[in-house]
Amino acid sequence: MPLNSKIPAGPIDAKWKTYKATCKLVNPANKRSLEVIVVGTGLAGASAAASLGEMGYKVKAFCFQDSPRRAHSIAAQGGINAAKNYQNDGDSTYRLFYDTIKGGDYRAREGNVHRLAEVSANIIDQCVAAGVPFAREYGGLLSNRSFGGTQVQRTFYAAGQTGQQLLIGAYQGLERQVALGTVTMYSRHEMLEVVIIDGKARGIIARNLVTGELERHFGHAVLLCTGGYGNVFYLSTNAMGSNVTAAWKAHKKGAFFGNPCFTQIHPTCIPVSGDHQSKLTLMSESLRNDGRIWVPKKQNDTRKPVDIAEEERDYYLERRYPAFGNLVPRDVASRAAKERCDAGYGVGSSKMAVYLDFGAAIERYGKIEANKQGKHNLSKDEIIVLGKAVVKEKYGNLFDMYEKITGENPYETPMRIYPAVHYTMGGLWVDYELMTTVPGLYALGEANFSDHGANRLGASALMQGLADGYFVIPYTLGNNLADDIRTKAIPTDHPAFVAAEKEVADRINKLMSIKGTESVESFHKRLGKIMWDKCGMGRNAEGLKQAIEEIKALRKEFWSNVRIPGDIDGFNPELDKAGRVADFIELGELMCIDALNRNESCGGHFREEYQTEDGEALRDDANYMFVSAWEYKGDSQYELHKEPLNYEVVHPSSRSYK
Amino acid sequence: MQHYNMNLNLKVWRQKNSKTSGAFETFKVSNISSEMSFLEMFDVLNEQLVAEGKEPVAFDHDCREGICGMCSMHINGRAHGPWSKNTTCQLHMREYKDGDTIVVEPWRADAFPVIKDLVVDRSSFDRIIQAGGYISVNTGNAQDANALPIEKQQADDAFAAAACIGCGACVAACPNASAMLFVSAKVSHLALLPQGDPERKTRAFNMVNQMDAEGFGSCTNIGACEAECPKGISLENIARLNREYVGSMLSGSAVEGLQQ
Numbered sequence: 001m002p003l004n005s006k007i008p009a010g011p012i013d014a015k016w017k018t019y020k021a022t023c024k025l026v027n028p029a030n031k032r033s034l035e036v037i038v039v040g041t042g043l044a045g046a047s048a049a050a051s052l053g054e055m056g057y058k059v060k061a062f063c064f065q066d067s068p069r070r071a072h073s074i075a076a077q078g079g080i081n082a083a084k085n086y087q088n089d090g091d092s093t094y095r096l097f098y099d100t101i102k103g104g105d106y107r108a109r110e111g112n113v114h115r116l117a118e119v120s121a122n123i124i125d126q127c128v129a130a131g132v133p134f135a136r137e138y139g140g141l142l143s144n145r146s147f148g149g150t151q152v153q154r155t156f157y158a159a160g161q162t163g164q165q166l167l168i169g170a171y172q173g174l175e176r177q178v179a180l181g182t183v184t185m186y187s188r189h190e191m192l193e194v195v196i197i198d199g200k201a202r203g204i205i206a207r208n209l210v211t212g213e214l215e216r217h218f219g220h221a222v223l224l225c226t227g228g229y230g231n232v233f234y235l236s237t238n239a240m241g242s243n244v245t246a247a248w249k250a251h252k253k254g255a256f257f258g259n260p261c262f263t264q265i266h267p268t269c270i271p272v273s274g275d276h277q278s279k280l281t282l283m284s285e286s287l288r289n290d291g292r293i294w295v296p297k298k299q300n301d302t303r304k305p306v307d308i309a310e311e312e313r314d315y316y317l318e319r320r321y322p323a324f325g326n327l328v329p330r331d332v333a334s335r336a337a338k339e340r341c342d343a344g345y346g347v348g349s350s351k352m353a354v355y356l357d358f359g360a361a362i363e364r365y366g367k368i369e370a371n372k373q374g375k376h377n378l379s380k381d382e383i384i385v386l387g388k389a390v391v392k393e394k395y396g397n398l399f400d401m402y403e404k405i406t407g408e409n410p411y412e413t414p415m416r417i418y419p420a421v422h423y424t425m426g427g428l429w430v431d432y433e434l435m436t437t438v439p440g441l442y443a444l445g446e447a448n449f450s451d452h453g454a455n456r457l458g459a460s461a462l463m464q465g466l467a468d469g470y471f472v473i474p475y476t477l478g479n480n481l482a483d484d485i486r487t488k489a490i491p492t493d494h495p496a497f498v499a500a501e502k503e504v505a506d507r508i509n510k511l512m513s514i515k516g517t518e519s520v521e522s523f524h525k526r527l528g529k530i531m532w533d534k535c536g537m538g539r540n541a542e543g544l545k546q547a548i549e550e551i552k553a554l555r556k557e558f559w560s561n562v563r564i565p566g567d568i569d570g571f572n573p574e575l576d577k578a579g580r581v582a583d584f585i586e587l588g589e590l591m592c593i594d595a596l597n598r599n600e601s602c603g604g605h606f607r608e609e610y611q612t613e614d615g616e617a618l619r620d621d622a623n624y625m626f627v628s629a630w631e632y633k634g635d636s637q638y639e640l641h642k643e644p645l646n647y648e649v650v651h652p653s654s655r656s657y658k
Numbered sequence: 659m660q661h662y663n664m665n666l667n668l669k670v671w672r673q674k675n676s677k678t679s680g681a682f683e684t685f686k687v688s689n690i691s692s693e694m695s696f697l698e699m700f701d702v703l704n705e706q707l708v709a710e711g712k713e714p715v716a717f718d719h720d721c722r723e724g725i726c727g728m729c730s731m732h733i734n735g736r737a738h739g740p741w742s743k744n745t746t747c748q749l750h751m752r753e754y755k756d757g758d759t760i761v762v763e764p765w766r767a768d769a770f771p772v773i774k775d776l777v778v779d780r781s782s783f784d785r786i787i788q789a790g791g792y793i794s795v796n797t798g799n800a801q802d803a804n805a806l807p808i809e810k811q812q813a814d815d816a817f818a819a820a821a822c823i824g825c826g827a828c829v830a831a832c833p834n835a836s837a838m839l840f841v842s843a844k845v846s847h848l849a850l851l852p853q854g855d856p857e858r859k860t861r862a863f864n865m866v867n868q869m870d871a872e873g874f875g876s877c878t879n880i881g882a883c884e885a886e887c888p889k890g891i892s893l894e895n896i897a898r899l900n901r902e903y904v905g906s907m908l909s910g911s912a913v914e915g916l917q918q
Contacts, residue, residue, distance in 0.1 A: 051797040066718060067784050069824055070726045086804060122800070129800035131793045131853050133817035140807030158817055164725055165820060172792035179788035187781065210773055239720040273693045278701055279722045401724065404741070404748045405695075470797045519708040521701070565713045570675065571774040573716055574708070 003256075003629055003643040006431040007111035012649045013093070016115040019432075023475055024482035031056035034481050035489060037204055037219035039191045039246050041068030043163075043462060044445025045225030046170035047469030053177030055474060060217055061174065061183055062206055064190045064241055064576070069171040072227060072239040073465060076163025077284035077398065078147065079155035080127075080462040082120040087144050091152040093117045098650055100460060103149040103329050104425070104453020105603035105619065106652040107259070107627070109645065111432055112450045119471040120463050124156055126470055132169040134158050146289050147458035149329035149657075155459045160284050160398040166462055170469070189215070190576060191246045192507075194222060194253050194441060195500045201441035202490055203497060205504045209576060212569040214501050216492035220484050221440045221477060224250060225469065228424035228446040230263070232584045232591065233536070234528020236421035237269060237282040243580040244587050247428050247447050255436035256629040256641060258429035258449030260587065261595035264456055264604050265537050266422030267333035270405050270415075271353040280420040281405060283356070284398055285458040288326045290361035290391070291415070293317050293333070295354050299344040305355055305414050316340055320614075324657040331455040331604045331617070332657060334419035338537050339615060341418070348416045357414035362387035419537060423461060425452040425604065426594075429629040429643075433476035434468060437629075442477070444468035449627070454603025511578050512568055516561030520578045523558050527551065527585055535592050540608040544596040551589045552636065558585060590630060590638060597640065600624045621652055663689050664756040668703065670715055671763045676771045676779075682761075696739065696749040697722060697729065716775040722747040724888065727823030730830070731776055732763040737827035737886040745825065745888045765826050767835035769873045780826050782872040783840060789868035790861040791844040793853050812850055819846035821889045828883035828891070834875030839883035841865050842899035843891045849902055859909045862902035 008015040026034065034057050038049040041063040049061040063071060083096040097117040101108055124142070128134065134156050135143040144153040158165040177183040186206065193205040195216070203218040229244035230236035251257045268283045294313045301308065316336055318325045328336075337354050340346065347353050363380075366387025370378050378386075388411050392399065399410050406416070428436050428443035430450055435442050445465040452460065534547035558581070566572040601610040601617035602624070610618040627643040665688040673680025687703050694702075697719050704714035720728040729746040733739035739749040754760065762776065770778040808816075820843070828839035845862050848854030854861070877896060884893045 047797070054796045065720060065726075065728060066780055067824065069784075070720055070728050072721060072726070075721045075723055075725050084803070122798075124803045125800035126795075126797060128803040128806065129793070129795045129853060131816075131820075131848055131851050133813055133820050133847070133851065134803075135817075136808060136810050136813045138810050140809055140813075141804050161725065161821065164823075165817070168820060172787060173795075173797075175784060175787045176792040176794060178784075185784070187784075239726060240722060241720050274691055276691055276694045276698045276702065278695070278698050281723045400743075401748070404724075404744065404750065407750070407752060474797065519705055521705060521708075563708060563711075565708055565711065571716060571777065574714060 003429070003641055004431060005109065005111070005643060006433060007109065008432065012110060012114045015111050016118055020475055023479035026478045026482050026485060028056050030485040032058065034058065034484065035060065035219045036477070037217055037222045038062070038225060039204065039223065040071065040225035040227060040447070041171070041174065042071035042073035042225060042227055042445060043167055043170055043465030044447070044469045045071070045223070046167065046174045047466050048223055048225060048444055048473050049183050050170060050173035050177050051470055051474050052477070053180070053182035056182065059177070059183040060186065060219065062186045062189045062191055064188065064209060066187055068174055068185060068187065069168060071167060072242050073167045073462070074164045075239065076462055077160040077282060078286035079145065079157035079162045079459040080123065080166065080466075081147065081154050081457070081459040082124045082156060082463065083117055083154060084121050084124060086142060087153045089152045091154050095152065096120060096154065099150045100451070100457060101453070101650045102655060103455055103457035105455055105617065105655055106453065106621070106625070106647065107262070107602055107645065108451055108453030110647060110649055115472065116451050116464060116467050119467045122471055123463060123466045127166060127169050127466070130169045130173060132158065132165050134165070145286055146327060148285055148288065148327045148333070149324070149457040155286070157286065160286070160395060163462060166466065170466070192249065192504045192579070193500045194250050194438070195496050196253055196438065197490060197494060197496045200439045203492065205497075205500050207504070210571050212567070212572065214504055216497045216501060218490050218492055220481060220487060221442065223442045223444060223473065224428065224447050225444045226447045228427065229584070229587060230421045230424055232527065232588050233421040233531045234524050235272065235277060235280050235532070237266060237280050240279060243583070245580050245583045247443065248583040248587055250428060250436060250438065250441055252632050254438045254632070255441055255443070256429040256631050257426070257590060258627050258629050259426040259454070259594065260591045260630065261535065261598065261605055262425035262454050262603065263421060264330060264423035264425060265334045265419045266330055267337055267419050268356060268417045269420035269422070270402065271348060271350060271418040281401065282420070282422060283402060283415060283417055285330065287356060287395060287398065290394070291326065291356040291358050292360055293326055293337070293354055293356055295340045295345040295347060305347070305357070314345070321657045328657045329455055329457060334537060335606060335615070337419055353416040353418045355414035356417045358391055358410065359414070362391055362411070365390035423456055425449065425454060425456055429627065433479065434473055435476070435480065440480070442473065444473060454605055508568055508575070508579070511562070511575065511582070512564055514560065514562050514564070516563045518561050519563055520574055520581050523554065523562060524581045524584070526554055527581070527588055530554070531588050531591070535588070535595050538606050538608050539595050541596060544592045547592045548589055548596070551585060551592065555585045558582065589636060593638060594628055594630065597628065598624055619654070625652070662692050664692070664751070664754060664758070666690055666699075666754065667759040669759065669761045670776070672715070672775055673772050675774055680772065690751055692750070692752040694751045695722065695747060696733070696751065697747050699751055716777045718777050719747055724748040725823060727825035730765050730778060730825060730827075732765060732830055734761050737765070737830040738888055743888055743890050765830035767829045767874070769835065769837070770826060770829065780824070782874070783824050783826065783837070785872065786837065786841060786865055786868045787844065790857065790864040791848070793848060794857060795853070806852060808852065816847050816850040819843045819850065819891065819895055822891050823889055825888065827886045827888060829874065831882040831886035832875065833880060833882070834878060836877045836883070837869050837872070837874040838877040838896050838899065839887060839891055839893070841869050842895035845899045845902055846895040849898065858902065859906045862899060863906040866899075866903055
């Protein structure tokens with residue numbers, strides 16, 4: 001089957017305008033009889049459900065948490081990009097488009113990314129209108145800051161809680177539609193199967209996580225807004241419940257999986273403290289605006305950071321990348337940290353950490369503040385007091401979070417940080433309309449693969465989630481549902497629903513009947529270790545081949561020896577987790593297959609065999625300028641389909657941040 | 659910082675479901691590292707229970723970084739435990755020493771029925787938001803974001819109120835199980851912004867009505883909610899809610915709101 005990305009013809013800046021002007025519409029009366037299922041209520045899901053509800057569709061929204069407001073978009077810290085050019089610093093739609101294509105190391109689709117840049121400004125307008133309290137300047141206008149991989153200030157933010165404020169905004173819009181009756185909300189429900197009738201997605205099987213009951217839900221279309229799969233690594237910055245299950249079920253029912261190996265390892269996270277670690281906590285990229293990253297120049301230096309003099313410190317990002325310095329993209333910063341630690345310059349008890357130091361910023365802000373207040377004879381200590389107050393206003397909640405976890409005060413001593421799994425650029429393959437290879441089944445936000453190529457730039461995930469939900473799907477869904485207005489709601493006693501429910505029930509019964517000796521948690525940890533060691537920041541063919549065999553063996557063991565206590569009929573988090581880990585194990589294998597197949601380094605995918613002399617990623621545009629879209633063909637069987645990437649506007653070059 | 663290991667006694671509330679009554683069960687956990695989070699200590703307990711063939715303790719948790727509002731343990735009589743401005747998931751075991759006994763209960767409130775063990779149903783909070791905790795602006799209606807300047811202090815105050823994570827600690831801490839701090843945080847967030855002004859007169863009235871309908875208690879100005887709030891939501895918000903509520907009563911719009 002040839003992949004058709006359905007990118008509209010015409011010049012790059014006319015594609016979306018033309019699409020919107022010519023797509024089919026559904027009249028208001030018909031919308032009322034069309035039902036749409038939205039799975040997941042993060043930024044993409046909540047904004048899609050609210051917008052579609054406002055338009056008059058009958059929406060059913062599902063989330064596994066106790067409330068739609070808990071979705072993990074809430075934890076995004078730093079900000080959201082938009083090409084507003086409020087700072088008059090040379091930003092434009094084109095510039096945001098260009099930065100995103102380059103940041104993704106030329107592995108994203110031009111058409112999608114340009115659309116994303118085009119609607120970015122509308123997102124900020126929409127969020128402000130809905131009451132999102134973004135940071136403001138004294139003149140009452142919106143404030144901006146910088147993020148990695150760009151040279152303009154286009155990031156809007158709400159302290160270190162931007163994701164929270166945006167999600168609450170979208171959640172409130174969603175709850176308004178619930179009150180108006182256009183959206184029905186199903187919390188503590190998990191989607192466990194997609195129902196396909198005559199080749200189209202027509203519903204889902206969901207499990208009520210409180211009662212354990214399986215439910216059948218019909219929809220003319222199904223939208224998966226279920227986030228990323230970083231938890232395949234066990235340790236990541238994702239929430240404990242974040243999972244791939246909905247996307248994986250869709251994949252096994254015919255939706256191709258795009259670029260599964262493209263994983264983002266975020267450079268600034270609080271390091272692992274021991275085997276008990278259950279998750280990792282991000283320290284926002286925004287901290288790199290003011291924090292300077294360094295390690296001692298001497299190997300195995302065990303002195304306290306304050307005892308290491310300025311000239312004995314190696315600010316390695318500033319040294320290697322003078323043009324972007326501490327604000328290089330995430331993949332570059334992460335690899336550079338790993339390189340220093342592997343070479344024996346790491347700090348802290350594990351030696352797997354580098355310093356993120358605010359000393360210079362505190363002094364600089366202190367001096368500015370002293371000048372503002374007209375105090376010109378202050379001592380260094382007095383200046384530092386003023387500087388700390390400024391830093392506290394900018395990053396206070398992040399500093400508090402750091403201190404709670406580590407017991408150390410980052411105002412006094414540099415933070416210790418190390419890269420951690422954060423985001424997955426890969427996901428379900430979608431066309432320009434966000435439709436997967438299964439007609440009627442869509443994927444939005446992090447759950448799809450489309451906009452970030454091989455590396456996502458900071459503050460772009462929130463942008464994409466809301467772009468897809470607020471401004472893209474309302475048009476593209478209508479274009480397809482316009483052909484469905486004569487389709488009556490299909491009763492859920494249709495044989496396809498019965499069969500799908502039986503499949504789910506059989507699998508749950510099988511899991512519960514294993515009654516082995518090893519906990520779900522233990523299997524998850526073992527999978528995570530294989531993935532991190534062999535499909536993490538550095539990958540090579542030999543390791544990946546080993547990983548594939550190890551994962552196959554682990555899967556066999558899981559299905560013969562997992563122990564799940566409790567009952568099927570009732571609240572049973574161990575059972576929920578078992579289903580998710582089973583899917584992660586299968587996904588992990590596909591990720592390794594994909595990583596092994598891609599014989600080049602690009603963005604976050606670093607194949608150790610393919611690097612330049614100074615350790616930078618070495619792309620192979622002649623052979624790998626395509627999207628890997630994998631089709632499920634049965635147990636451990638996947639067929640590769642290639643979607644060639646055509647760069648009509650941006651000319652791929654070697655990515656340089658020097 | 660000096661790290662150490664400890665052995666602990668846990669008294670944990672167990673309850674099969676909302677229909678049965680519950681009781682405390684005692685457990686011992688050993689070799690708990692002072693570097694663990696409180697929930698990681700619970701992970702150790704649950705792994706131990708699975709190994710013994712017993713059912714693990716059910717508890718709500720998700721982001722484990724203090725922002726999703728899902729974790730909800732009442733620890734030694736305090737919502738989210740002893741640290742101030744803190745969630746359960748951010749509490750770390752360096753707070754405890756070898757031999758300590760820790761009592762863990764679910765949130766206690768009629769409007770938060772227990773689902774299982776330490777897990778409660780907080781959907782009443784969603785229904786309060788449905789009653790008016792939003793600005794009625796459809797997608798696509800917005801003007802340019804900078805067309806509406808907002809005084810920085812005003813915007814900062816709105817943000818401080820909007821920082822509420824909807825965890826329900828305020829209700830759990832209140833002897834009356836009142837949800838006033840939660841409701842007032844949302845009413846304040848929206849009342850402090852010009853965008854929230856058009857619906858101001860019905861919002862407070864409708865949200866308070868819904869709060870009462872859900873079975874939350876009355877506010878008697880005790881202040882335990884503010885003391886236990888992980889995000890430091892201020893009591894000033896309750897004063898503002900009272901003003902908004904009275905304002906909506908006097909304007910007559912509330913009556914219309916009631917009729918809608």
